[in-house]
Structures are given as C-alpha cells and as structure tokens.
Amino acid sequence: MPYDISLFSLDTLIAPVAKATEALARLDERLARSPVRDGFVERQHFADAAAALWLEGELVHLEDLVLHDAHMDVRTPTHELTRAHAVLRTRRRIFGQKPDWALSRDGFLALTGRDGAMPAAEGQNNREGEGAGASPVEADGRDDGEDDLLAEEFAEIDAVLARSSKILSGADVPARTPRSDERPDLIYDLDWNEEERLAEWRDVIARTRDLPVILRAAVLLEAWSDIEVLQHATWLGPLFVAALLRQEGLAGNHLVSLQLGAKNIPRERRRARNRSDRLLAFVDAIHEAALAGLKEHDRLVMAKSQMERRLRERRVSSKLSDLIELVLSRPLVSTGMVQKGLKVTKQGALNLVGELGLREMTGRGRFRAWGIV
Numbered sequence: 001m002p003y004d005i006s007l008f009s010l011d012t013l014i015a016p017v018a019k020a021t022e023a024l025a026r027l028d029e030r031l032a033r034s035p036v037r038d039g040f041v042e043r044q045h046f047a048d049a050a051a052a053l054w055l056e057g058e059l060v061h062l063e064d065l066v067l068h069d070a071h072m073d074v075r076t077p078t079h080e081l082t083r084a085h086a087v088l089r090t091r092r093r094i095f096g097q098k099p100d101w102a103l104s105r106d107g108f109l110a111l112t113g114r115d116g117a118m119p120a121a122e123g124q125n126n127r128e129g130e131g132a133g134a135s136p137v138e139a140d141g142r143d144d145g146e147d148d149l150l151a152e153e154f155a156e157i158d159a160v161l162a163r164s165s166k167i168l169s170g171a172d173v174p175a176r177t178p179r180s181d182e183r184p185d186l187i188y189d190l191d192w193n194e195e196e197r198l199a200e201w202r203d204v205i206a207r208t209r210d211l212p213v214i215l216r217a218a219v220l221l222e223a224w225s226d227i228e229v230l231q232h233a234t235w236l237g238p239l240f241v242a243a244l245l246r247q248e249g250l251a252g253n254h255l256v257s258l259q260l261g262a263k264n265i266p267r268e269r270r271r272a273r274n275r276s277d278r279l280l281a282f283v284d285a286i287h288e289a290a291l292a293g294l295k296e297h298d299r300l301v302m303a304k305s306q307m308e309r310r311l312r313e314r315r316v317s318s319k320l321s322d323l324i325e326l327v328l329s330r331p332l333v334s335t336g337m338v339q340k341g342l343k344v345t346k347q348g349a350l351n352l353v354g355e356l357g358l359r360e361m362t363g364r365g366r367f368r369a370w371g372i373v
C-alpha cells in the first residue's frame with residue numbers, strides 16, 4: 001500500500017511549522033555572515049553523527065569520534081564508533097557537493113551505495129572445442145583455473161587496499177552495498193526489498209512538492225521511518241531531508257542536524273500510534289535542531305571574541321590565532337592534533353593551549369583533550 005500523505009491535520013501543524021521555519025531561517029541568516037560558520041558546520045557534523053547512533057541506542061563519545069577522525073585513537077575503534085564516523089563522512093560529503101546533488105539520481109545512488117555495484121565475477125572461460133589437443137596443465141604444473149582464482153584474489157586485495165588508502169586520506173569514497181545474492185541471511189533479511197522501498201520514498205518526495213518546506217521535511221522523515229527504507233543505514237534518511245532543506249534554500253549555509261534535534265524529542269512522541277502526533281514530533285525536532293544551532297552559534301561567537309583578546313600585542317608570526325581556528329572547528333582538540341595542525345612540538349602545543357586558557361575536557365593525566373568553555 002503506497003504511503004498516504006493526506007492523513008494528517010493541518011490545524012495542529014500550521015503553528016509549529018511556522019515556528020520551526022522562523023527559527024531555521026534565523027539560524028541560516030546568522031550563518032551567512034558569521035565569522036565562525038566553518039567551525040560551526042564542522043562541529044554540527046560531529047554532534048549529529050553522535051546523535052544518530054544515540055537514536056539507535058548506541059553511545060558514542062564525541063572525544064572518541066574526534067580522535068578517530070584524526071587517526072589518533074587511544075583504543076581500538078568499536079563498531080559503533082566506525083558507524084558514527086560513516087555518518088560524519090557522509091555529512092561532509094553531502095555538504096561538500098552542490099545543494100541539489102544529494103537528491104539527484106547520481107547523488108542518491110552514490111549515497112545508498114548503488115553506483116559502485118560490480119557485476120558478478122565471470123566464471124572460468126568455457127574452453128570446450130578450443131584446442132582439444134592442449135593439455136589443461138601448464139608447464140609449471142599449475143592448472144589455468146588455479147591461476148585465474150589466484151589473480152582474482154590478488155585483485156580483490158588490491159581493491160581493498162586502494163579503498164582503504166582513499167578513506168584514510170579523507171577522499172570521498174562511496175559506500176559499498178553488497179548485492180542481494182551476496183548478503184548473508186544472518187545479517188540481512190533477504191525478503192527486504194530495499195529497491196522498492198527506496199522507490200516508494202522517492203515517490204513521496206515527488207508527491208510533496210507543493211507542501212511548505214518544513215512540513216514536507218517532516219512528512220519525509222515520518223515516511224522514512226514508516227516505510228523502513230534501509231535495513232542498516234536508518235541515519236541516511238535524515239541526511240537526505242537535511243539536504244532537501246539546503247536545496248530549497250531554507251538552510252542554504254549549513255546542513256541541519258536533524259538527528260541532534262530528534263534526540264531532544266521523547267521516543268514516545270517519535271513512535272506515537274497517531275500519524276499526526278508523529279509528524280508534530282518531527283516538526284518539533286526540526287525546531288529543536290534550529291534552537292540548538294542558534295545557541296551553539298552564539299556560544300562560538302562569544303568564545304571567539306574572548307579568545308581573540310589574548311592575541312593583543314602578539315607577534316604576527318604567533319600560532320595562537322591558528323589554534324583558535326582549530327579549537328573552533330572541533331568539539332575538542334588533543335596535543336597530537338595541535339602538533340599536527342600547527343606544525344609545532346609537543347611542548348609548544350602545551351604552551352599554546354596554556355596561553356589560550358582552554359578547558360581540559362577529559363580529567364586525565366594522559367591522552368588529554370581541551371575545548372572551549
């Protein structure tokens with residue numbers, strides 16, 4: 001049964017939609033001319049990635065996510081941390097492209113991992129009728145089939161190494177989604193037709209073109225949850241909707257942290273039996289995301305002005321200004337991150353952190369990290 005977009009009451013939604021629209025527009029207007037816009041956007045990427053896993057019942061610490069992103073893990077990364085980093089990289093990839101890329105055909109296929117699907121490996125060539133007198137064993141005693149299998153194994157290893165190198169270098173690498181005939185039934189429900197569900201959700205996008213932007217976003221969020229489009233990437237739906245808000249111009253200067261906003265909405269409301277209640281919850285989630293963004297932006301502006309006071313009577317060659325930009329772009333920084341980003345020694349990094357008066361966030365003697373107050 002196709003998703004029905006007519007089963008909701010506008011009387012209860014008009015006022016919340018107007019509030020959310022006003023708050024989101026005000027945030028985007030501030031960011032348009034903000035001196036901390038880049039740092040704000042990067043911080044929102046981290047916060048939304050951690051919130052995405054929180055909504056799925058997993059706890060990922062921002063500290064671990066920041067260090068993992070900088071390749072400075074203090075412990076072996078967990079599966080949850082790896083998934084949160086996938087959300088982080090996907091947000092960066094969407095924001096780094098044109099506003100209309102994510103919901104275009106190429107962007108949609110790339111983000112869902114369907115543009116890099118390789119055809120099934122061909123079997124061994126049928127040599128019947130070719131060289132009937134030729135021996136199937138080479139001069140070195142190895143079968144042709146063995147050579148082909150060995151070559152395929154080396155090709156797969158080379159492909160994995162190349163992909164790993166691209167990921168470690170920070171390049172955009174499309175997610176790999178195994179074909180339906182390769183998915184183990186222990187992990188995947190083989191009767192779960194993602195292609196049909198994706199097509200149904202995209203049909204909802206087409207049928208909601210005339211709705212107000214915020215109401216359309218709420219309907220798409222509710223439809224993504226109701227249709228249950230993807231089995232293992234439920235966090236991708238809110239990123240598509242955030243890309244839609246950016247494409248429509250309501251949030252043209254940032255990517256809305258919808259999952260961070262949904263974190264402030266009780267699960268009972270997001271999973272209510274009544275569709276109107278669920279839609280209202282998603283509208284409120286957008287409003288909460290905008291309010292949280294306004295508070296974070298004002299906090300960063302104030303912190304930047306306070307830290308810049310320490311730049312008075314400093315030499316032009318001082319790296320303190322570079323440290324301010326680094327601190328504003330991350331929820332926290334470690335000694336190694338300061339060393340790598342500013343090209344200074346460990347003691348020089350500690351001295352700069354002390355001069356800037358940053359707050360120690362971990363309470364530890366080793367592997368310490370700092371952030372703004």
